[in-house]
Amino acid sequence: MAELEAATSKVIRSGCYLHGPETKAFEEELAAMCGADYAIGVSNGLDALRLILRGYMELGKLHKGDAVMVAANTFIATVIPITEFGLIPVFVEPDPLTMNFNWEEALGILKDNDSSQSPLNIRCAMITHLYGTPCWNRKAADEMHGRGMMIVEDNAQALGAEAAEEGFNGVRFTGNLADAAAVSFYPTKNVGALGDAGAVITNEADLAAVVKALANYGTDKRYHNLYVGYNCRIDEIQAAMLRVKLRYIKNENIHRQKIAELYASKITNPLVEVPAIFPDMVQVWHQYVVRVPENLRDDIRDFLADGDIPTDIHYPTPPYCQPCYASIYHPEEDTVAIKLANSCISLPIANMTAEKVSEVSNIINRFRS
């Protein structure tokens, strides 16, 4: 807290509030942490995704009417930029074990599309490392790249996570697995700003340049508008606070891993399925999401609330069931995403202690249908 206050006071006194030294240093430190060539601080995670897609469109790599694969159970921010730019979302159901984008199903969709009478031009896959669990399949990603597709990571929830090593060339960090990645620093994130902030991470120099321009009204130099851009800048004050927070990300993630392991060992109620811990990857547990029978979900949440345990649902409604998308997509049955939405409960994971985990687990273990 004192460190954060000192960092903000320094910025306030500096008189430089945008595009200054804190942003520059933050971008360098974030890129270095992920082993990437470029990190561009931006206004928030949704804008980071918007800037990546708009960037690819300006570079001629994506065109209006192209299709983009996206996880059916992601937060709606992953889908918004697709439809905003006149691209067509192709929803990929999650793998029930990882709760992430199902790569095998995605490859199946691509093959079906090949032999379709009116194939979509599927040019991109947006994968979400949901809840902090890396979503990565090197072989499937290679096949997509072989088709000339781009892969964009929604790394809003998984900064510091590491994918399984098998088949890798040393790169493990989410945010630097695919072609470009968006990061969110929403305050509740493992690395949270004190307000909204985000970043784009990439190794592509041309994408980095266009994202940087688009985020500043489309200017490549002052008052010279190469693109019709946006204002998606990160504040110096947020960059300064994130530089403080980045120093603690490793400890924060390790702490959450311990809490997740503790939950897994303590929760023994057979009605409750705890999330899988994958020994070959590093999960960072932005959320700790258990699954319960759909018809008991509300009862279990009430039971926990009676014991003063706050819970949440991430997310109650898949994007394709939201009213804003009612006109473009109608799932015809109970999809995997809908079933997950109806059966998931997020248990407390931030600022937890071993004692508190025992308390939550004891309450949940006492629940009977």
Added chain:
Amino acid sequence: MAELEAATSKVIRSGCYLHGPETKAFEEELAAMCGADYAIGVSNGLDALRLILRGYMELGKLHKGDAVMVAANTFIATVIPITEFGLIPVFVEPDPLTMNFNWEEALGILKDNDSSQSPLNIRCAMITHLYGTPCWNRKAADEMHGRGMMIVEDNAQALGAEAAEEGFNGVRFTGNLADAAAVSFYPTKNVGALGDAGAVITNEADLAAVVKALANYGTDKRYHNLYVGYNCRIDEIQAAMLRVKLRYIKNENIHRQKIAELYASKITNPLVEVPAIFPDMVQVWHQYVVRVPENLRDDIRDFLADGDIPTDIHYPTPPYCQPCYASIYHPEEDTVAIKLANSCISLPIANMTAEKVSEVSNIINRFRS
């Protein structure tokens, strides 16, 4: 400075960084200051304009392909939302005296359009109170309203300014003259945040509701996406700092008025035309823009720079001459906006003293061609 640091420390310790009590209080104080029913804190001035136009589209008051009048010499942020949403910009040349949107010319365009073979559906006028000078003509605005048009104020540069009284019903403040207004709190503004921030001001309850939803992913309630929205929230920390700054806006504006009057009395070089001071309105002098012969502009700037006087150009290139709009518009001759762009110089106006004004004026008075 101490007040700002105290305000940020309070927010940092509160643990609430978005959609909290500072934002609520800031919105109430800003609305009260302009005598308006609603103020919605948002991410920046461009986003405020984007949210107003998207809001009118969601409300069915504007449709893709409709035309929007806009000042030809405004900052590009006024034009970006028009083209972003598939609306057609109709550029209105500035009045050389006010340097603002020329209302008479706008009415002429409307009449010409009425009798055109292929008339545009001109549904909206976006007026900019450029440099802090109110852009208002009650009779012309009434005529536009009579045509069912909406009028949107780009009040990025004129918070606290007051329009001429003639024909008014008591409302004078820019930001509350027309149907909706966008405010920017970019750090250099008369009321500057310590980073990016903005606001939408309106008396229309339906527009306020849709803007609020669009700025938060399109949600009317948590995890319920009525619209395909954006993330355009204001940070609590910026709202807190703006609440401090708002307390000083009146003094800041009065100080700038004195500086402007001083410049006008001190600058006597016949090569330099000082900006008009209009006795029947309150100008807030976000910029102090003089005009000089085009062929001497660079020499005069160099002469001032040699005397350690920094100057700037607002703006060197009208939006319709920017490369990003090369494909949609080609001015066929030297327009009023182009001539202004080539002849204007912004003299220092922020943090000025009487002594400093004399110094700048003395240097400029010594210039000879």
